[in-house]
Amino acid sequence: MHRGVHSVAAFDNEWHPRNVYLKDHRAFAHHREKWGSQSEFGYKDSIPMLKADKRDPEAWMDLFEKGGAKYIVPVRERHDGFRMYECSFGGWSAARMGPCRDVVAELERAVRARGKWRQSACSDAASQSHRRRGRMG
Numbered sequence: 001m002h003r004g005v006h007s008v009a010a011f012d013n014e015w016h017p018r019n020v021y022l023k024d025h026r027a028f029a030h031h032r033e034k035w036g037s038q039s040e041f042g043y044k045d046s047i048p049m050l051k052a053d054k055r056d057p058e059a060w061m062d063l064f065e066k067g068g069a070k071y072i073v074p075v076r077e078r079h080d081g082f083r084m085y086e087c088s089f090g091g092w093s094a095a096r097m098g099p100c101r102d103v104v105a106e107l108e109r110a111v112r113a114r115g116k117w118r119q120s121a122c123s124d125a126a127s128q129s130h131r132r133r134g135r136m137g
Helices: 026-035 043-049 057-066 103-113 124-132
Strands: 075-077
Touching: 057 103
Parallel strands: none
Antiparallel strands: none
């Protein structure tokens, strides 16, 4: 499962945080049309728009089981560094910004109750690689 701040734009893909700063990428132009200049309204400014008011882990589990899922692996932290869980370091997380909820813990409870939890994923290692190479915009 792959949802985070990048979902707010509802455009492009999970590489939106990077693509929105690449002048030749279609996400750059889309951002300008929708929100204006990246220097005035950047990717981080969309965090308050990340909501979880309709989030229902039990309904998701019903859907996953109906679809035949044997296990669930949610992404807890993406390469943009935004954590979808509460943590003791740094405030850049869904527990403190945007939805102000530990969305991974909520989903984990529903998934574990049905015996389908395996692990959660983190793509931060990829972001460190891109940052070192200057590819994160």
